[in-house]
Amino acid sequence: MSTITALDVSDIRFPTSTSLDGSDAMNLDPDYSAAYVRVVTDANDGHEGHGFVFTIGRGNDVQVAGIHALSHILVGRNLDELLDDMGATWRSLVWDSQLRWLGPEKGVMHMAIGAVVNALWDLKAKRAGLPLWQLLSRMSPEEIVDLVDFRYLTDALTRDEALDILRSAAPGRSERERELTADGYPAYTTTPGWLGYSDEKLVRLAKEAVADGFSMIKLKVGGDVDEDIRRVRLAREAVGPDIRIGVDANQRWGVDEAIEWVSRLAEFDVAWVEEPTNPDDILAHAAIARGIHPIPVATGEHMANRVMFKQFLQADALQVLQIDASRVAGVNENIAILLLAAKFGVPVCPHAGGVGLCEAVQHLSMFDFVAVSGSRDGRVIEFVDHLHEHFVTPVEMRDGRYHAPTAPGNGMEMLAASRAEYVFSESDYILSK
Amino acid sequence: MSTITALDVSDIRFPTSTSLDGSDAMNLDPDYSAAYVRVVTDANDGHEGHGFVFTIGRGNDVQVAGIHALSHILVGRNLDELLDDMGATWRSLVWDSQLRWLGPEKGVMHMAIGAVVNALWDLKAKRAGLPLWQLLSRMSPEEIVDLVDFRYLTDALTRDEALDILRSAAPGRSERERELTADGYPAYTTTPGWLGYSDEKLVRLAKEAVADGFSMIKLKVGGDVDEDIRRVRLAREAVGPDIRIGVDANQRWGVDEAIEWVSRLAEFDVAWVEEPTNPDDILAHAAIARGIHPIPVATGEHMANRVMFKQFLQADALQVLQIDASRVAGVNENIAILLLAAKFGVPVCPHAGGVGLCEAVQHLSMFDFVAVSGSRDGRVIEFVDHLHEHFVTPVEMRDGRYHAPTAPGNGMEMLAASRAEYVFSESDYILSK
Numbered sequence: 001m002s003t004i005t006a007l008d009v010s011d012i013r014f015p016t017s018t019s020l021d022g023s024d025a026m027n028l029d030p031d032y033s034a035a036y037v038r039v040v041t042d043a044n045d046g047h048e049g050h051g052f053v054f055t056i057g058r059g060n061d062v063q064v065a066g067i068h069a070l071s072h073i074l075v076g077r078n079l080d081e082l083l084d085d086m087g088a089t090w091r092s093l094v095w096d097s098q099l100r101w102l103g104p105e106k107g108v109m110h111m112a113i114g115a116v117v118n119a120l121w122d123l124k125a126k127r128a129g130l131p132l133w134q135l136l137s138r139m140s141p142e143e144i145v146d147l148v149d150f151r152y153l154t155d156a157l158t159r160d161e162a163l164d165i166l167r168s169a170a171p172g173r174s175e176r177e178r179e180l181t182a183d184g185y186p187a188y189t190t191t192p193g194w195l196g197y198s199d200e201k202l203v204r205l206a207k208e209a210v211a212d213g214f215s216m217i218k219l220k221v222g223g224d225v226d227e228d229i230r231r232v233r234l235a236r237e238a239v240g241p242d243i244r245i246g247v248d249a250n251q252r253w254g255v256d257e258a259i260e261w262v263s264r265l266a267e268f269d270v271a272w273v274e275e276p277t278n279p280d281d282i283l284a285h286a287a288i289a290r291g292i293h294p295i296p297v298a299t300g301e302h303m304a305n306r307v308m309f310k311q312f313l314q315a316d317a318l319q320v321l322q323i324d325a326s327r328v329a330g331v332n333e334n335i336a337i338l339l340l341a342a343k344f345g346v347p348v349c350p351h352a353g354g355v356g357l358c359e360a361v362q363h364l365s366m367f368d369f370v371a372v373s374g375s376r377d378g379r380v381i382e383f384v385d386h387l388h389e390h391f392v393t394p395v396e397m398r399d400g401r402y403h404a405p406t407a408p409g410n411g412m413e414m415l416a417a418s419r420a421e422y423v424f425s426e427s428d429y430i431l432s433k
Numbered sequence: 434m435s436t437i438t439a440l441d442v443s444d445i446r447f448p449t450s451t452s453l454d455g456s457d458a459m460n461l462d463p464d465y466s467a468a469y470v471r472v473v474t475d476a477n478d479g480h481e482g483h484g485f486v487f488t489i490g491r492g493n494d495v496q497v498a499g500i501h502a503l504s505h506i507l508v509g510r511n512l513d514e515l516l517d518d519m520g521a522t523w524r525s526l527v528w529d530s531q532l533r534w535l536g537p538e539k540g541v542m543h544m545a546i547g548a549v550v551n552a553l554w555d556l557k558a559k560r561a562g563l564p565l566w567q568l569l570s571r572m573s574p575e576e577i578v579d580l581v582d583f584r585y586l587t588d589a590l591t592r593d594e595a596l597d598i599l600r601s602a603a604p605g606r607s608e609r610e611r612e613l614t615a616d617g618y619p620a621y622t623t624t625p626g627w628l629g630y631s632d633e634k635l636v637r638l639a640k641e642a643v644a645d646g647f648s649m650i651k652l653k654v655g656g657d658v659d660e661d662i663r664r665v666r667l668a669r670e671a672v673g674p675d676i677r678i679g680v681d682a683n684q685r686w687g688v689d690e691a692i693e694w695v696s697r698l699a700e701f702d703v704a705w706v707e708e709p710t711n712p713d714d715i716l717a718h719a720a721i722a723r724g725i726h727p728i729p730v731a732t733g734e735h736m737a738n739r740v741m742f743k744q745f746l747q748a749d750a751l752q753v754l755q756i757d758a759s760r761v762a763g764v765n766e767n768i769a770i771l772l773l774a775a776k777f778g779v780p781v782c783p784h785a786g787g788v789g790l791c792e793a794v795q796h797l798s799m800f801d802f803v804a805v806s807g808s809r810d811g812r813v814i815e816f817v818d819h820l821h822e823h824f825v826t827p828v829e830m831r832d833g834r835y836h837a838p839t840a841p842g843n844g845m846e847m848l849a850a851s852r853a854e855y856v857f858s859e860s861d862y863i864l865s866k
Contacts (some may be wrong), residue, residue, distance in 0.1 A: 031531070059533035059542060062545075066541065072491070097489075098492060099491050102541050104712065107493065108736075109540060111490060152687060155717060207658045254585060264802075278585040280741055283748065284588060308713055310714075314716055
């Protein structure tokens with residue numbers, strides 16, 4: 001019998017604030033960071049499970065403490081039992097009666113569970129010798145629904161409805177797997193659009209994005225409306241009429257302000273408006289969606305859990321659903337969200353960027369295409385060209401599309417040398433203040 | 434000039450799981466705990482600010498780490514500036530651009546901010562020589578609205594509307610302060626109702642509650658419907674027809690289940706149904722409220738922030754609003770919530786119990802009576818008779834009512850001896866497993 005012997009957790013921070021990469025209307029000076037966990041076992045098979053929570057700097061130590069707190073649930077447990085029934089494993093983490101008080105199912109503790117769940121899936125995929133998207137895509141519909149906790153979901157999606165969705169998609173799986181392997185999954189890029197960039201840099205990067213094959217770019221907005229109009233116009237002139245341009249307000253507005261502001265940007269043919277207001281505000285998003293129709297509202301990267309996603313869908317408060325690999329409680333909860341999106345017929349366009357989020361979330365979109373929604377239409381995965389060099393299997397972009405990964409695992413394993421170099425200590429912090 | 438010299442944080446846990454005090458359908462074995470903070474200054478005036486986050490055991494160390502992470506914002510800052518503009522102080526904590534990623538405004542980081550904000554209010558009240566409720570009640574309407582961050586609220590409550598509410602209540606303040614000092618604030622008790630208690634203990638404690646002057650008791654439900662019917666019937670027989678009986682499901686149900694279950698309890702004249710489902714599920718609460726009308730839905734103790742409270746009010750998803758002293762970001766955010774409740778005409782009946790929550794939250798209800806809603810009608814503060822002996826100024830109950838505290842501060846200061854005795858170390862934890 002093999003057991004989990006340790007959760008090895010580290011505080012890893014990249015000093016990105018020095019370059020203004022990643023700056024937007026709310027996040028002025030992010031230091032892209034990871035509360036990183038290695039699941040170590042005594043199986044002697046050469047495999048470890050890797051996962052992390054992405055944060056933007058300060059507080060990464062709190063996130064590390066959150067992951068540590070899960071050790072008592074996992075260390076010493078039978079590895080095969082844990083990996084064979086990942087639905088039960090997920091519930092044993094999410095329903096710990098004392099830890100649950102710290103959310104419930106939101107914030108630091110919930111994201112910590114996400115890191116550990118993702119690391120266990122990484123281990124399971126490595127042991128199976130498959131990339132995560134393929135491991136998931138080859139599970140039966142029954143095995144997949146067993147991963148999902150339907151408590152609090154059944155007023156929108158029952159287990160039987162989820163099974164129907166998966167069974168309907170089953171006949172086309174192998175054909176779509178071939179298509180995916182042949183031509184990848186479409187992406188869009190946020191690389192040109194950060195608020196801290198000069199006009200010259202914005203135009204240059206926008207043109208480069210088109211040359212690189214991207215069919216969509218995204219710009220940060222929400223600082224100053226006249227400035228935004230000017231920058232979106234510059235971008236539209238740079239890319240021409242056929243490239244889609246999304247805008248992202250990073251929670252900056254109230255309802256009236258969002259509707260007013262977006263109306264002034266509409267002439268530039270905006271593909272979507274992302275995070276117009278507070279991510280908890282379902283009713284405000286629904287009001288904004290009505291007010292800016294037919295421009296879609298996109299949101300999800302800060303949405304705490306499947307119960308919030310469910311309500312956004314029920315209220316028609318989003319028209320583009322943006323999952324994040326490390327905000328909710330890992331692969332299982334994201335599968336619940338993919339199934340909800342399929343039920344409501346809403347396209348999933350993941351949030352990525354940060355550090356390692358592209359590497360991680362591509363697996364979920366590819367699984368969605370092969371086994372859930374069965375479609376890539378109207379769907380794009382975010383891409384930002386930062387920090388990929390720190391990963392064991394960095395994403396491969398070809399002509400603006402994610403190439404389907406073939407390496408076993410979930411994509412989240414960071415190079416040991418990078419982990420060693422960027423491990424954080426209080427003395428770094430004092431120097432950086 | 435005085436400055437803050439340290440946030441001294443401790444992990445304090447009471448081994449309450451051994452007695453099943455505090456057991457309910459979701460929280461089977463709580464160890465009532467506090468992530469406790471002392472705000473220490475160099476003012477040499479003998480005053481410290483005390484505050485805490487209440488948790489139920491495991492993970493209290495994560496909450497301690499969350500409070501530690503706020504040191505960099507406060508230590509070294511000018512004390513008078515911080516205390517003179519508590520609105521700006523609150524924003525400097527909540528809007529830290531990097532820490533905000535860990536919520537935003539929910540879970541461990543947000544509750545950590547709550548502990549520190551409450552500790553600063555404790556310090557401010559002690560320096561003024563007033564109990565918190567009186568300090569707040571003597572502020573001008575303008576000073577009070579300056580404490581509130583109206584971002585994301587204005588679609589339900591504007592600053593001007595909040596000012597109108599406070600100005601309308603201003604003329605009666607001194608009269609109500611006299612009334613409050615004379616006859617206190619009504620309470621209800623959950624002491625009889627924990628799921629782990631025997632029938633004999635339930636009946637005995639219910640009768641004692643009536644003898645002690647309480648006009649309402651509350652029972653935990655949601656384990657088994659037939660068992661619940663039996664227990665609520667026993668309680669109703671024990672207390673007679675004139676005492677109100679609330680029931681609390683602690684998030685146990687889905688929508689249909691809640692409506693069905695409550696319909697079977699309705700014959701016992703249920704005063705309210707508390708936490709019928711997931712605390713994030715606004716739409717489900719609204720559906721349940723419609724389904725069990727005219728029995729009110731009560732919720733709030735697990736609600737993460739003012740944006741969630743706003744939506745519950747907008748959607749008529751609760752009819753009794755239960756603030757908690759340590760779940761949201763402290764006094765400032767609870768004032769925003771009291772103003773929202775006043776705007777919507779919904780009574781506030783705080784959650785309390787745990788450790789120190791009664792001591793803390795009474796100040797907010799008393800402030801609400803004197804300066805916001807101007808009413809005690811239909812309002813009761815929860816009371817549970819646990820662990821009060823550990824506080825410097827424990828609540829005083831007289832004939833089922835909270836006596837208005839007169840000691841300066843916010844009520845959260847725990848005796849130094851208790852803090853020393855119940856400070857937690859990993860070795861305690863290993864013993865308790």
